[in-house]
Amino acid sequence: MATGRSTQHNPNPAAGTRRSRGRGIPDATVARLPLYLRALTALSERSVPTVSSEELAAAAGVNSAKLRKDFSYLGSYGTRGVGYDVEYLVYQISRELGLTQDWPVVIVGIGNLGHALANYGGFASRGFRVAALLDADPATTGNVVAGLPVRHTDEMEEIIRSERVSIGVITTPPGAAQQVCDRLVAAGVTSILNFAPTVLNVPDGVDVRKVDLSIELQILAFHEQRKAGDEYRDEDEAADADAEVPSAPAAAVVSTAGRAVEPGRGHGNERGQEYEEAAG
Amino acid sequence: MATGRSTQHNPNPAAGTRRSRGRGIPDATVARLPLYLRALTALSERSVPTVSSEELAAAAGVNSAKLRKDFSYLGSYGTRGVGYDVEYLVYQISRELGLTQDWPVVIVGIGNLGHALANYGGFASRGFRVAALLDADPATTGNVVAGLPVRHTDEMEEIIRSERVSIGVITTPPGAAQQVCDRLVAAGVTSILNFAPTVLNVPDGVDVRKVDLSIELQILAFHEQRKAGDEYRDEDEAADADAEVPSAPAAAVVSTAGRAVEPGRGHGNERGQEYEEAAG
DNA sequence: CCATCTTTGTGCACGCGTTCACAAAGACAT
DNA sequence: ATGTCTTTGTGAACGCGTGCACAAAGATGG
Numbered sequence: 001m002a003t004g005r006s007t008q009h010n011p012n013p014a015a016g017t018r019r020s021r022g023r024g025i026p027d028a029t030v031a032r033l034p035l036y037l038r039a040l041t042a043l044s045e046r047s048v049p050t051v052s053s054e055e056l057a058a059a060a061g062v063n064s065a066k067l068r069k070d071f072s073y074l075g076s077y078g079t080r081g082v083g084y085d086v087e088y089l090v091y092q093i094s095r096e097l098g099l100t101q102d103w104p105v106v107i108v109g110i111g112n113l114g115h116a117l118a119n120y121g122g123f124a125s126r127g128f129r130v131a132a133l134l135d136a137d138p139a140t141t142g143n144v145v146a147g148l149p150v151r152h153t154d155e156m157e158e159i160i161r162s163e164r165v166s167i168g169v170i171t172t173p174p175g176a177a178q179q180v181c182d183r184l185v186a187a188g189v190t191s192i193l194n195f196a197p198t199v200l201n202v203p204d205g206v207d208v209r210k211v212d213l214s215i216e217l218q219i220l221a222f223h224e225q226r227k228a229g230d231e232y233r234d235e236d237e238a239a240d241a242d243a244e245v246p247s248a249p250a251a252a253v254v255s256t257a258g259r260a261v262e263p264g265r266g267h268g269n270e271r272g273q274e275y276e277e278a279a280g
Numbered sequence: 281m282a283t284g285r286s287t288q289h290n291p292n293p294a295a296g297t298r299r300s301r302g303r304g305i306p307d308a309t310v311a312r313l314p315l316y317l318r319a320l321t322a323l324s325e326r327s328v329p330t331v332s333s334e335e336l337a338a339a340a341g342v343n344s345a346k347l348r349k350d351f352s353y354l355g356s357y358g359t360r361g362v363g364y365d366v367e368y369l370v371y372q373i374s375r376e377l378g379l380t381q382d383w384p385v386v387i388v389g390i391g392n393l394g395h396a397l398a399n400y401g402g403f404a405s406r407g408f409r410v411a412a413l414l415d416a417d418p419a420t421t422g423n424v425v426a427g428l429p430v431r432h433t434d435e436m437e438e439i440i441r442s443e444r445v446s447i448g449v450i451t452t453p454p455g456a457a458q459q460v461c462d463r464l465v466a467a468g469v470t471s472i473l474n475f476a477p478t479v480l481n482v483p484d485g486v487d488v489r490k491v492d493l494s495i496e497l498q499i500l501a502f503h504e505q506r507k508a509g510d511e512y513r514d515e516d517e518a519a520d521a522d523a524e525v526p527s528a529p530a531a532a533v534v535s536t537a538g539r540a541v542e543p544g545r546g547h548g549n550e551r552g553q554e555y556e557e558a559a560g
Numbered sequence: 561c562c563a564t565c566t567t568t569g570t571g572c573a574c575g576c577g578t579t580c581a582c583a584a585a586g587a588c589a590t
Numbered sequence: 591a592t593g594t595c596t597t598t599g600t601g602a603a604c605g606c607g608t609g610c611a612c613a614a615a616g617a618t619g620g
Contacts (some may be wrong), residue, residue: 026606026607027606028606028608030499030502031495031499031606033297033498033502034492034494034495034499035495037498038477039479043309052566052567052568053567053568053569054567059478059479060479063608063609065570065608065609065610065611066607066608066609068567068568068569068570069569069607069608069609071568071569071571072568072569072570075316076568078567078568078569079567079568079616079617080566080567080568080613080614080615080617081565081566081567081568081615081616081617081618082566082567082568082616082617083566083567083568084568084569096502097498097501097502097505098499098501098502098504098505099498101501101505103501103504105497111396112392112395112396112399112400113396113400115392115395115396116391116392116393116395116396117493120392120393120493120494121493122477122493122494123490123493123497126494126497126498127501128441128494128497128501152598167497167500167501168505169452169497186414190356190504190507191500191501191503191504192500193496193497193500197318197402199319199339199340199341205507206501207503207504209496209499209500211491211493211496212314212402213400213403213491214314214400214402214403214406214408214474215311215314215315215398216473216489216491217383217385217403217406217408217447217449218313218314218377218379218406219310219311219314219408219489220447220471220472220473220489221377221379221381221383221408221447221471222310222376222377222445223471223487224311224378224383224447224470224471224487225377225378225381226304226488227470227485227579228446229551233282263620277511306576306577307576307577308576308577308578309577332596332597332598333597333598333599334597341579343579345578345579345580345581346577346578346579348597348598348599348600349577349578349579349599349600351598351599351602352598352599356598356599358597358598358599359585359586359587359597359598360584360585360586360587360597360598360599361585361586361587361588361595361596361597361598362586362587362596362597362598363596363597363598364598427610
């Protein structure tokens with residue numbers, strides 16, 4: 001998880017010592033419920049009345065036993081010999097996830113990514129409503145994005161209180177993320193989705209989930225490197241004769257480059273590996 | 281997590297039966313290496329020579345024992361009584377992740393999100409190079425985004441082969457994702473980062489990681505609902521006297537799923553054991 | 561009503577990941 | 591050199607998640 005998990009499992013170190021698992025559904029299951037919901041919604045739109053665990057599992061990309069066990073945490077909603085009622089299950093999962101409520105969210109930092117999120121259709125269709133777009137840059141405030149005016153962060157507290165916002169999305173540059181986070185929490189936000197590459201410190205009772213685009217790519221690169229030459233690994237891959245690597249990727253293999261690591265000039269120490277989006 | 285695989289460990293069922301873990305570094309550790317790398321890079325920029333596992337763990341937001349165990353999979357790079365050499369560790373982790381190589385990537389689907397990713401500075405600084413931006417819409421091709429021209433997907437195969445691209449990023453609408461994925465794989469791509477809300481089918485040997493923005497929000501909504509009142513749960517938490525939630529979220533019932541369902545039916549959630557750890 | 565067939569729900573075992581706790585290793589002072 | 595102090599590296603225990611495999615439950619047909 002990936003994961004995520006994620007995912008996944010998805011480790012959430014910022015949440016700290018106490019998991020907010022109040023008696024109930026395992027975290028791994030909760031992380032998969034949206035997956036099932038998406039597959040079920042597609043079936044519902046095709047007016048499919050019932051679905052077996054095998055079919056639904058295939059549509060969601062998981063193991064059928066895992067799916068059945070996941071559903072068992074919600075209760076017994078299936079009929080043996082038949083399967084699950086699609087509409088009923090859609091409702092049960094939606095209710096369990098809290099999607100039968102209206103969730104106003106604020107997006108802070110309207111750069112490229114904030115722009116993309118504001119326009120993302122997957123929010124509105126799942127009960128999430130963008131209550132406000134916020135940015136600290138006076139050049140950005142006032143613009144209309146996705147039909148909403150970008151408002152200045154000075155209004156943050158007022159908006160959060162009046163609209164009863166409990167979920168905040170941070171898409172600011174990393175330097176501003178913690179400060180924005182603190183203000184969000186102080187104003188009453190208790191769940192934060194953080195896209196800035198920063199570790200956020202939050203008090204107990206506040207949930208933070210993070211999405212880091214470059215981390216995902218780095219994990220892929222690791223596996224990609226493994227798939228490519230393992231020429232400096234000799235012992236193990238003999239048993240695992242899965243040499244199914246059809247394409248030679250841009251190799252330019254580093255081949256260990258010597259142990260002596262020039263300290264002081266490791267490698268890329270250049271500035272500017274941050275988001276540059278909030279500027280625009 | 282991602283959770284995932286999320287990430288978390290992010291579960292990647294599409295990768296199929298056999299994990300390509302050549303009996304090396306655990307997946308959970310690999311997923312954390314970019315986190316350590318980021319923290320170490322920040323220390324390096326401040327010219328901090330060495331760091332203890334305790335300090336670095338705090339900066340990365342993880343447990344120090346976990347960090348030490350993670351590093352133990354890479355080898356013994358620390359000095360007892362002192363800590364870890366920052367520059368040396370930056371190099372070792374970069375090498376392990378394959379970031380000392382050049383990784384050309386293609387981004388397919390230059391909508392809002394593709395636009396944001398093309399401008400994302402976190403790629404170039406980590407050894408990733410955007411080899412091409414691709415889109416199927418003639419109205420989009422030809423535009424210049426982040427200094428690169430958007431090229432038509434007709435050129436996909438040619439670009440992938442000539443630039444030796446092995447990593448592809450899919451930011452298309454969900455309907456086009458599988459088709460784009462198939463073409464990427466056929467042309468030689470063996471790692472895919474999927475932002476489309478679709479389950480991708482890929483052959484063995486191809487890694488897929490997915491990032492779903494709405495899933496993360498749904499997971500937050502679940503926990504948020506838990507934190508707010510469980511008033512419609514009957515057997516509720518008498519023991520959980522954690523009523524520290526100042527803001528009640530706006531609870532207007534949603535419009536979506538409401539038909540042919542009897543919400544009155546009791547749920548059969550009979551998990552007796554509760555793992556709640558005493559609230560602080 | 562009985563037999564058969566399909567599919568759910570789950571007990572159980574296994575492996576991975578996390579965390580604790582401590583011995584070993586090295587730095588540093590005397 | 592010797593002792594003390596700091597910090598690493600890791601053995602071991604524990605808990606969670608996964609997947610197998612099967613009994614129970616219900617549908618269906620005769």
